[in-house]
Amino acid sequence: MTDxxxxxxxxxxSLLAQEAYQVFADMGFEIATGxxxxxxxxxxxxxxxxKDHPARDMQDTFVIKDQxxxxxxTHTTAVIARAxxxxxxxxxxxxxxxxxxxxxxxxxxxxxxxxxxxxIDGGMIGENISLANLKGVLTHFYKKMLGEDVEVxxxxxxxxFTEPSIEVFAKFNGKWLEMMGAGMAHPNVIKNIxxxxxxxxxxxxxxGLDRIAMIKWGVPDVRLFYQGDLRLNQI
Amino acid sequence: xxxxxxxxxxxxxDAPEAEKLAEILTYHLAEVESxxxxxxxxxxxxxxxxxxxxxxxxxxxxxxxxSGLARELAALLDIKFTDPTPNYKVPESGPxxxxxxxxxxKCRRYMGRVIRNVKxxxxxxxxxAHLEAIGERSIxxxxxxxxxxxxxxxxxxxVFDLKKVKEKIVVRQAEEGEELTTxxxxxxxxxxxxxxxxxxxxxLAIAGVKGGKVGEVDDITTDVILEVANFDPTAxxxxxxxxxxxxxxxxxxxxxxxxxxxxxxxxxxSALIAETCPEAKFEEIVxxxxxxxxxxxxxxxxxxxxxVLGLQVSDEEIGNVLKRYRMEYTNTDGKFTLQVPPxxxxxxxxxxxxxxxxxxxxxxxxxxxxxxxxxxxxPNDLYTKITWARSRLLSEGYSEVMTTSFKNKGKVxxxxxxxxxxxxRTDLTDGLKESIKLNQVNAPLLGLDNVKIFEIGTVxxxxxxxxxxxxxxxxxxxxxxxxxxxxxxxxxAALPASGLRHGQNFSQSVPQKFTMWALYPxxxxxxxxxxxxxxxxxxxxxxxxxxxxxxVVRGPELFDEFKKDGKISYAFRIVFQxxxxxxxxxxxxxxxxxxxxxIGEKDGWAVR
Numbered sequence: 001m002t003d004x005x006x007x008x009x010x011x012x013x014s015l016l017a018q019e020a021y022q023v024f025a026d027m028g029f030e031i032a033t034g035x036x037x038x039x040x041x042x043x044x045x046x047x048x049x050x051k052d053h054p055a056r057d058m059q060d061t062f063v064i065k066d067q068x069x070x071x072x073x074t075h076t077t078a079v080i081a082r083a084x085x086x087x088x089x090x091x092x093x094x095x096x097x098x099x100x101x102x103x104x105x106x107x108x109x110x111x112x113x114x115x116x117x118x119x120i121d122g123g124m125i126g127e128n129i130s131l132a133n134l135k136g137v138l139t140h141f142y143k144k145m146l147g148e149d150v151e152v153x154x155x156x157x158x159x160x161f162t163e164p165s166i167e168v169f170a171k172f173n174g175k176w177l178e179m180m181g182a183g184m185a186h187p188n189v190i191k192n193i194x195x196x197x198x199x200x201x202x203x204x205x206x207x208g209l210d211r212i213a214m215i216k217w218g219v220p221d222v223r224l225f226y227q228g229d230l231r232l233n234q235i
Numbered sequence: 236x237x238x239x240x241x242x243x244x245x246x247x248x249d250a251p252e253a254e255k256l257a258e259i260l261t262y263h264l265a266e267v268e269s270x271x272x273x274x275x276x277x278x279x280x281x282x283x284x285x286x287x288x289x290x291x292x293x294x295x296x297x298x299x300x301x302s303g304l305a306r307e308l309a310a311l312l313d314i315k316f317t318d319p320t321p322n323y324k325v326p327e328s329g330p331x332x333x334x335x336x337x338x339x340x341k342c343r344r345y346m347g348r349v350i351r352n353v354k355x356x357x358x359x360x361x362x363x364a365h366l367e368a369i370g371e372r373s374i375x376x377x378x379x380x381x382x383x384x385x386x387x388x389x390x391x392x393x394v395f396d397l398k399k400v401k402e403k404i405v406v407r408q409a410e411e412g413e414e415l416t417t418x419x420x421x422x423x424x425x426x427x428x429x430x431x432x433x434x435x436x437x438x439l440a441i442a443g444v445k446g447g448k449v450g451e452v453d454d455i456t457t458d459v460i461l462e463v464a465n466f467d468p469t470a471x472x473x474x475x476x477x478x479x480x481x482x483x484x485x486x487x488x489x490x491x492x493x494x495x496x497x498x499x500x501x502x503x504x505s506a507l508i509a510e511t512c513p514e515a516k517f518e519e520i521v522x523x524x525x526x527x528x529x530x531x532x533x534x535x536x537x538x539x540x541x542x543v544l545g546l547q548v549s550d551e552e553i554g555n556v557l558k559r560y561r562m563e564y565t566n567t568d569g570k571f572t573l574q575v576p577p578x579x580x581x582x583x584x585x586x587x588x589x590x591x592x593x594x595x596x597x598x599x600x601x602x603x604x605x606x607x608x609x610x611x612x613x614p615n616d617l618y619t620k621i622t623w624a625r626s627r628l629l630s631e632g633y634s635e636v637m638t639t640s641f642k643n644k645g646k647v648x649x650x651x652x653x654x655x656x657x658x659x660r661t662d663l664t665d666g667l668k669e670s671i672k673l674n675q676v677n678a679p680l681l682g683l684d685n686v687k688i689f690e691i692g693t694v695x696x697x698x699x700x701x702x703x704x705x706x707x708x709x710x711x712x713x714x715x716x717x718x719x720x721x722x723x724x725x726x727x728a729a730l731p732a733s734g735l736r737h738g739q740n741f742s743q744s745v746p747q748k749f750t751m752w753a754l755y756p757x758x759x760x761x762x763x764x765x766x767x768x769x770x771x772x773x774x775x776x777x778x779x780x781x782x783x784x785x786x787v788v789r790g791p792e793l794f795d796e797f798k799k800d801g802k803i804s805y806a807f808r809i810v811f812q813x814x815x816x817x818x819x820x821x822x823x824x825x826x827x828x829x830x831x832x833x834i835g836e837k838d839g840w841a842v843r
Contacts, residue, residue: 006632007629008628008629008630008631008632008634008635008688009629010625010629010634011637012749014625014635018622028608028612029610030613031615032615033615033617033618036640036699052472052473062651064648064650065647067647072649094608095611095612096610102640106649106651116639116640126606128542130542130543130544130546131543131544131545131546131593131601132546132603133545133605133606135545135601135603136604137603139603140603152603154601155262155598156590156594156598163587164543164544164586164593165291165590167266184543184589186586201542201543219751220751227638227670227673228638228690229673229674229677230634230636230681230683231752233634233635234749234750
C-alpha cells in the first residue's frame, strides 16, 4: 500500500544537529569531531580537572576495563580542545569550532536522564574574545533555534575549565530555562592545548542537544530518542 | 546548604526580604534551589524562611556557613555586617598540660583546648531552634555547640571526652588494617595513609570526617578537649572515600578551608560552652600551626577585566567593588595590587577578578556582540560523509533510528554500576533488528508496509569505528562509513561539499510540535467503497473522517483504487487508539458500522 520509494524520516536529533551546525557555520565556526572513547587526558586533565579533585565527582564517568587511561567521554568539550590544539599547531588561530556528539554518563535513567545523550559544544579562540562575544553568539543561536523572541541571560556558575563560569538561561514561551554551561576558558586550559593564555582568550559553551529538542518540540522523555522507535520521527 | 533567613539577619539586619534575597543570590552568587517558610520557635512573631542554596565549589571554602554567606551578602549589597566577636565571652584560662603531636604533613593546624568541670545537658532553646530550622537534630549542649559553630562560621570542630584520651592527641596516618568504630556505630578498617586523630594508643577519630566511639562525650562527661583543626583537602577526601563516609565536616574540609578560620571557631565554640556551663574551668589553647598561610597579594589589570568581560567597566567601578568587599588595594595606571583576604582562596588569577567584578556588577550589564573575525573554517570530512550517507538513505526510503551503544556482550567492557549492559556494541545490526521488530508491530500506525531503517553510529571492535547499517526484516547490510561513502557518486548535485546549506532560519520549524504516542494498543481497520467514477477520493475520505470519531490517530489513508464498469473503488485505512484506555473491537465495530451506514445513504455509493 505504501510507495516503497517514499523518502524516509530523519531522526529529530540529526535534524537538530544539522540546523545547529548550520547556524554556527554561518558565524564562521568549523565542525569538529572526535572519539567517543576518549583519553582521560582530553576528557579531564586538559580541561583543568586534576585527579582527586571533587570536580571529577560532578560527572559520573564510565571507565573502561583494562584500559586505565580511557573513559567514555562525558562531554564534547574534549573535541573542542583537540581541534583548537590542532589549529594552534597549524597556525590557524583565531578559530572557532562546534561539535555535536554522543556523550555518556553512568547514572540512573529517568525522563530527563539517559546513559547516552547528545551534547553540543563550541569554542572560539582569538586575541580579544570576550564574555560579550559569548552572549552574542549564543543569543544568535537560540534565536535561530527557538524563535526571534527568545532572550538569553547569564547567571554565575562554576566549571573547572572556565573562568569566569556562567550558566546560560533562555526565555522560551515566557519561562527561563537552563540551557547550557559556558564561560571563558581557564588559562590552564589554553596552556594545556599549547597556546599562550597571555595572548589568547577563548569562549567555551556546552549543553545537551536532547534538551533543546525536548524544549523546541515538546518531546516529554529523553529516553525516547534512543529506542529505535520510528514513532519519534515526526518532525 | 540550608540557610535560615533569621540567622543571616543576626549579621545583616538590613537585608532585604527573603524573596528579594533569593533573586539577588541567583543573579550574583549561586542558584537558590528552594525557599520554604517555617515556624520560628523562638522569635515572637514566629516565622523564618529557609533558603536552600547550591553554593558553587569554588566558594564552598568560605560560603558554607551563615556568617560566610552574610559577609558576602553585606559586601554584595553594600549593607552593614555585624561582627559577633565582641559578644563572645570566654573566662580567663588557666595553664594546660594538653599535648598535641602532628606526625603528618597533611595537618596544617591543630588547636586544642581542655575545659574541665563541664555539665552535659540539653541546649538552650535558641540553639535547638537554630539547628532544627536547618534540618539538624539537637543532641546535647556540647555536641550542639560544635555543630552550631560549623553552620555558623564553616569550621568543623570536635569534642573529645578528656578522660577517655590516653596521654595526648596525635594526628597521624593510619597503619594498614587499623580499626575504629565511629559515633554512628560504623566499623571502619583503614588503609595505610588514611588520616586519623589518635591518642598514645589508638585511633580516636577519622580526621576531618567523623568522630569515634572511644572518645565520645556522654552524659557523665566532665572534662573535654575541643578540637579545631585544618587538614589537607585531598587527604580528607581520599580517607572519606575509602570509608565511603559523607559528612558535613568532610564536605567542608575537602573544599579547602583556610586555617585562619580556626581562631574565630575556637572562640565561638568556647564561648558557647561557657554559656551553658558557667562552672567550667577553661585552660589555655594549644595551637600547633605547622602550615600558616602567608599573606597573599595579587596583581591584575583593569584592561584584562574589561577584555575578558567585554564590558567597559571603569577602574573606579572596579575599585568600588573591592572596597565593598573590604579588599585592600592600590591602583597604579590601571594595575591593581590586591591584598587577598585570607578566606578568599578562590582569588588568584586575573581571570578570577574578571569573574568577581562581572558577577558582582551583574552579567546583565554585558551586551552580546558577535565578533567580526574572518575565520577560515575547513570542511569536516567525517561529518560530510555522515551527511552524504544520511541523505542517500533517506532518499532511498530508509528512516533513521538511534539505538543504544550498550550491550550485554562485546569487546570493550565498561565498569558500570547503573546498568546490566556492561559492553559497548560491536555492530549496529543487532540494534536494528530489535528496532525493526518494534516498528513492524506499529507498521499500520506508521503507515508502512515494510519497515526500512538505518543507523549511522559508532561501534567498538574493539577499535572505535563509524559504521552505517540499513535494511528491513529480510536483510540488514552493515559496513564502515568509509566504505558506504565510497559507493556514493560524489558529483551528485544534491550533496553540498561540506554537508551544509548556508543561510537558513530554523526557528520557523518551532510551531511544529511533537505528539507523544498513546501507550495503549491501536486497532487498524480498512474500508473499501464503490462510488461513481466522477466522485473524487477526497469526497469519500471526508465522509469517513466526519463519522470516524475522535479516536483516529492515523488516516483515513487511501491505499488502493481501481475502476470497473463505470465505478471506482477506493480503499482507506483508519487507525484508532486511545490515550487513556484499551479500545474494544465492539466499539470500533460500532464506528465502522456508522461509517458504512453513512456511505449507504449516498446515491450510488456502496461499501464493498
